[in-house]
Structure formats: C-alpha cells, structure tokens
Amino acid sequence: MAEEKSVMVVGIEDNQHSFYALEWTLDHLFKNYNYNSNNNNNSLFKLVLVHAKPTPASIIGLAAGPGNVEVFSAIETDLKKIAARVTEKAMEICHAKSVNDVVVEVVEGDARQVLCDVVEKLHASILVVGCHGYGVIKRTVLGSVSDYCAHHAHCSVMIVKKPKIKA
Numbered sequence: 001m002a003e004e005k006s007v008m009v010v011g012i013e014d015n016q017h018s019f020y021a022l023e024w025t026l027d028h029l030f031k032n033y034n035y036n037s038n039n040n041n042n043s044l045f046k047l048v049l050v051h052a053k054p055t056p057a058s059i060i061g062l063a064a065g066p067g068n069v070e071v072f073s074a075i076e077t078d079l080k081k082i083a084a085r086v087t088e089k090a091m092e093i094c095h096a097k098s099v100n101d102v103v104v105e106v107v108e109g110d111a112r113q114v115l116c117d118v119v120e121k122l123h124a125s126i127l128v129v130g131c132h133g134y135g136v137i138k139r140t141v142l143g144s145v146s147d148y149c150a151h152h153a154h155c156s157v158m159i160v161k162k163p164k165i166k167a
C-alpha cells in the first residue's frame with residue numbers, strides 16, 4: 001500500500017516575490033526527483049498552490065451609494081482575471097521545471113486567513129510563502145502575510161526571500 005505524501009502548500013500572488021518563492025521551492029525541493037510521462041512523481045510532497053483572491057468589498061470598502069453594483073461587478077471581473085493570470089503563470093513555472101503533479105486552488109478572502117485555513121483543511125506539513133522585504137513601518141501598516149502565517153499556521157512555514165542585488 002502506497003504511503004500518502006505530505007502536503008506542501010505554496011501561496012501564490014501576482015508579484016515577483018511570490019513567483020520567486022515558487023521557483024526556489026521547485027528548484028530546491030522538487031528538482032532531484034524523477035518524473036515520468038504519466039505525470040506521477042516520487043517527490044516527498046503533494047504540491048498545492050493557493051491563490052487568495054480578495055473580495056471586491058475589501059478593495060472598495062463598504063461605501064454605499066448608487067453605481068456601486070457596476071463598480072463591484074467590474075472589480076470582481078478584474079479580480080477573476082488576475083487570479084487566472086496568476087494560476088496560469090504558476091502552472092507554466094511548474095511545467096517548465098517538469099513538475100506536473102500540482103493542484104491549484106483559488107480561494108476568496110484575505111491571504112493570511114486563506115493560507116492558514118487551507119493548511120489546516122489539508123493537514124499540510126509545510127507552507128511556503130514569499131517575502132516582500134518590507135521594513136518595520138510598512139509591514140506594520142500593510143500587514144505581512146508571511147509574519148501572520150509564521151505565527152498562526154499549524155505547520156512549518158518557510159519564508160523565501162528574493163536576494164537583493166548589491167550595487
């Protein structure tokens with residue numbers, strides 16, 4: 001009887017830090033495993049990519065007034081297009097690195113909570129997130145997905161930082 005693989009969740013969003021974290025993960029944790037033409041692999045992990053799609057209300061706030069239905073609808077359409085673009089690019093990265101056994105989920109909500117919820121639902125053993133490299137003030141004002149997940153996810157959290165190019 002085959003042993004069930006541990007689940008690795010990788011948070012993906014529409015920025016270079018997120019895609020770098022995915023590439024780093026594939027290069028360092030998946031490249032040494034053999035893949036066959038049946039899209040099966042002998043890696044240690046089942047790979048699940050998760051994109052948290054914000055709600056339109058979180059973008060425009062709770063402002064009420066005439067015309068908000070059209071604005072809400074336009075924002076929802078844009079958010080769906082962004083989610084499709086992010087997941088498509090993530091899959092292209094996986095395929096380019098010969099990692100084809102991948103599950104992609106788009107979940108509506110705040111990225112911090114979405115990632116922690118998916119980790120719990122799938123009983124993931126590791127969560128990988130990118131890091132924007134914000135300073136203390138910006139991180140405090142904007143909030144940090146990686147900081148939140150490091151403190152609240154019920155699994156190990158790996159924060160992948162893109163190296164800064166020194167001039």
